[in-house]
Amino acid sequence: MGTPVAISGADPGTAPAPARSARPRSHPVLMFVLRRLGAALVTLLIVSVLIFIFTSVIPGNAVTIILGKSGTPQTIAALEARLGLNRPLFEQYFSWLFGILHGNLGNSAVALAQSQPNPSIAGTIKDPLMNSLILGGITAILLIPLTLVLGALAGIKADKPLDHAVSIPSLIFAGLPEFVTGALLVYIFFTSFHLLPPVSLVAPGASPLSTPKILILPVLTLLIVAVGSGVRQIRLGMIDVLQTDFVQFARLNGISERRVLVRYGMRNALANSIQTIAQNLQYLVGGIIVVESVFAYPGIGVYLVNAVLARDTNKVLAAAIILAAFYTLINIVADLLVVFMVPKLRTELV
Amino acid sequence: MTTLAAARGPKGTLSGARSALSGILRTNSGRVGVVLLAIAVFICLFGGFFAPYSPTAVVGLPGAPPGQGHPLGLDFIGRDVLSRVLYAGRSTLLLAGLAIILTYALGGAIGLIAGFSRSMVDPLLMRGIDILLSVPALLVILLFVTGFGSGSFVLVIATSLVLLPGAARIVRSATLEVSTRGYVEAAIARGEPTRSILTREVLPNVSGVVSADLGLRFSWGIILIASVNFLGVGIQPPTPDLGLMVSENRVIIGTNSMAVIGPSLVLATLIVGMNLVSDAYVRQLDRSGD
Numbered sequence: 001m002g003t004p005v006a007i008s009g010a011d012p013g014t015a016p017a018p019a020r021s022a023r024p025r026s027h028p029v030l031m032f033v034l035r036r037l038g039a040a041l042v043t044l045l046i047v048s049v050l051i052f053i054f055t056s057v058i059p060g061n062a063v064t065i066i067l068g069k070s071g072t073p074q075t076i077a078a079l080e081a082r083l084g085l086n087r088p089l090f091e092q093y094f095s096w097l098f099g100i101l102h103g104n105l106g107n108s109a110v111a112l113a114q115s116q117p118n119p120s121i122a123g124t125i126k127d128p129l130m131n132s133l134i135l136g137g138i139t140a141i142l143l144i145p146l147t148l149v150l151g152a153l154a155g156i157k158a159d160k161p162l163d164h165a166v167s168i169p170s171l172i173f174a175g176l177p178e179f180v181t182g183a184l185l186v187y188i189f190f191t192s193f194h195l196l197p198p199v200s201l202v203a204p205g206a207s208p209l210s211t212p213k214i215l216i217l218p219v220l221t222l223l224i225v226a227v228g229s230g231v232r233q234i235r236l237g238m239i240d241v242l243q244t245d246f247v248q249f250a251r252l253n254g255i256s257e258r259r260v261l262v263r264y265g266m267r268n269a270l271a272n273s274i275q276t277i278a279q280n281l282q283y284l285v286g287g288i289i290v291v292e293s294v295f296a297y298p299g300i301g302v303y304l305v306n307a308v309l310a311r312d313t314n315k316v317l318a319a320a321i322i323l324a325a326f327y328t329l330i331n332i333v334a335d336l337l338v339v340f341m342v343p344k345l346r347t348e349l350v
Numbered sequence: 351m352t353t354l355a356a357a358r359g360p361k362g363t364l365s366g367a368r369s370a371l372s373g374i375l376r377t378n379s380g381r382v383g384v385v386l387l388a389i390a391v392f393i394c395l396f397g398g399f400f401a402p403y404s405p406t407a408v409v410g411l412p413g414a415p416p417g418q419g420h421p422l423g424l425d426f427i428g429r430d431v432l433s434r435v436l437y438a439g440r441s442t443l444l445l446a447g448l449a450i451i452l453t454y455a456l457g458g459a460i461g462l463i464a465g466f467s468r469s470m471v472d473p474l475l476m477r478g479i480d481i482l483l484s485v486p487a488l489l490v491i492l493l494f495v496t497g498f499g500s501g502s503f504v505l506v507i508a509t510s511l512v513l514l515p516g517a518a519r520i521v522r523s524a525t526l527e528v529s530t531r532g533y534v535e536a537a538i539a540r541g542e543p544t545r546s547i548l549t550r551e552v553l554p555n556v557s558g559v560v561s562a563d564l565g566l567r568f569s570w571g572i573i574l575i576a577s578v579n580f581l582g583v584g585i586q587p588p589t590p591d592l593g594l595m596v597s598e599n600r601v602i603i604g605t606n607s608m609a610v611i612g613p614s615l616v617l618a619t620l621i622v623g624m625n626l627v628s629d630a631y632v633r634q635l636d637r638s639g640d
Contacts, residue, residue, distance in 0.1 A: 054497040286486030
C-alpha cells in the first residue's frame with residue numbers, strides 16, 4: 001500500500017506544519033487571536049455608533065412619536081430631559097456605552113412616558129433573551145450535524161439520485177421566506193392534522209422548555225430554511241475536494257474509498273464547513289426575528305419588532321446591540337476554530 | 351477601441367439574452383423555473399386587472415371559507431382573498447425591483463471605483479461596506495424603519511443597502527481581473543479618461559458576473575421586502591401586500607386557511623421560479639466557460 005504521506009503534501013493532517021517547527025519568537029496564533037478580537041471589538045464599536053445614530057438623530061424624535069397628539073411642549077421637554085435627549089449626542093452615546101459596559105441597558109422611553117414604576121430595559125429583556133437562546137440553541141444542536149451529514153452525502157453522491165433527493169428540496173426551501181415556510185407548516189400540522197399549536201405562547205416568567213410542544217414548529221421552520229442553504233455549500237465544498245489531485249491519487253493508490261473520503265475528503269472540506277456552519281448560525285440570529293413573530297414566541301425578535309412598532313428607541317437600541325454582538329461573536333469563534341482545526345492555514349498567519 | 355472590447359465582451363444584448371434563454375431552457379429545472387417565474391410575475395404585475403372585487407371592499411363575513419363567488423374565501427375583515435392576492439404582488443415585486451436597480455447602480459459604482467483605483471480608496475470603500483455585513487440584514491432594515499419611518503422609499507433604500515455589499519464585492523473582483531487585460535492597459539496608455547475606460551472597456555466585461563448574481567440577489571430582495579411587510583413595519587394596511595396578508599390572516603387560519611396559503615403560494619412561486627432560473631443560468635454560464 002502506498003504511503004499516504006508521500007502523496008499528500010496538501011493533506012494538512014499528516015504533513016507537519018512548517019510554522020510549528022520554526023518556532024518564531026512571537027507566537028503567531030496568539031497574535032492572530034488578539035488581532036481578530038481587536039478587529040471584532042472595533043467593528044462592534046462602529047456598529048454601536050451607527051445603531052445609536054439611527055435610533056436617535058433622525059427626524060421625528062422618539063418622544064414626539066410616543067407622546068403623539070397628547071404631547072404638549074412641556075410634557076415633551078420633561079420626557080426629553082428624563083431620557084437625557086437634551087444633552088449633546090456624543091455625551092448621550094458615551095453615557096449609553098458606559099451603561100452597557102456595566103450591564104445597564106437604559107430605560108424604556110415608552111415606559112417612562114407612561115410613568116410605569118419600573119422602566120429599566122435590563123429587567124424586561126432578560127426573559128425574551130433566554131427564550132431566544134433556548135430556541136436558537138435547540139435549532140443549532142440539530143442544525144449542525146444535519147447540515148454536515150446531508151451536505152457531505154450529497155457531495156459524495158453528486159448527480160446521483162441521493163444527491164437530487166437532497167439538493168432539489170434544499171434549493172426550494174432555502175429560498176423561501178421563513179414566514180411562508182412557517183405558514184405552510186402551521187397549515188399542515190394545525191389546520192389539517194391538529195397535531196401542534198399554531199402559536200408558541202409562553203406565560204410570563206415560565207420557561208418554554210416546560211411545554212416543549214410549542215418549540216417544535218419554530219425549530220422546524222428555522223431548520224428547513226437554514227439546512228437548505230448550508231447543504232448546498234457543504235455539497236459544493238465536498239465536490240471540489242473530491243476533484244483534487246491528491247484525492248484522485250489516493251484512489252489510484254488503492255486506498256479504500258472509505259479512508260479516502262474520511263481522511264482526504266472530509267478533512268480538507270473542514271475549513272469550508274466551519275465557515276458554512278458559522279454563516280448558518282449567523283443566519284439564525286436574523287431568522288429568529290421573523291420566526292418568533294410567525295409563532296408569537298416571546299423572544300428577543302418579537303421584543304425588537306414590538307419596540308420598532310412603538311418607536312421605543314432605547315429598547316430597539318438594546319435589542320439591536322445584543323443581536324449584533326451575537327453576530328460578531330459567531331464570526332470570531334468560527335475564524336478561531338478554522339485556524340485551530342486546519343493547521344495549513346496557521347502557516348499563512350506568520 | 352470599442353470594437354476591441356466588444357469582440358471580447360458579451361454578444362449583443364438581444365442575441366445574448368436569446369442564447370441565455372435557450373441555455374436555461376435546456377435543463378428540466380430551468381424549464382420549470384421559467385414557467386413558475388412567468389406565472390408569478392404575470393400575477394404580480396397584471397393580476398389586478400382580473401380581480402373580481404375591489405381589494406379593499408368588505409364583501410361578506412370575516413374569515414368565510416371558499417365558496418360561491420369567492421374561490422379563496424374572505425379575509426379577516428371580510429374582503430375577497432382572491433382579489434387581494436391578485437393585487438398583492440405588485441408592491442413586493444416593484445419595491446424589490448427598485449431596490450435591485452439601486453443596489454447595482456450604487457454597488458456597481460463602488461465596486462468599479464474600488465477595483466480600478468489601485469489606491470487607498472479601495473480598502474476604504476470595501477472596509478466601509480464590510481460594516482454593513484457585520485449586522486443581520488433584517489436588523490439593518492428595522493433600524494432604518496425606526497429612524498426614518500416605514501415609507502416605501504425608506505424600504506427601498508434600506509433593502510438596497512443590505513443587498514449592496516455583495517454586489518460591490520463581485521463587481522470589484524471582476525474589475526480587478528479585467529483591469530489587467532491588454533485592452534484596458536492599451537486604453538490607459540492611449541491616455542483615455544478614466545471614466546470612459548470604466549464605461550467602455552471595463553463595464554461591458556464585468557456585466558457577465560453581474561448577470562450571474564442578479565437572480566439570487568433579486569430573490570433575496572423579494573424575501574427581505576416581504577419579511578419586513580410581514581412583520582408589520584413596512585407597507586401599512588389596507589394596502590394589499592403578500593407579506594402583510596399572511597400576517598393579517600394568521601388569526602383565521604382555522605376557518606379560512608386559503609387567506610394565508612394563497613399569498614404564501616404566490617410568493618413561493620415567485621421566489622422558487624427566480625431561484626431555478628438563476629441556477630440554470632449560472633450552470634449554463636459555467637458550461638460555456640469551460
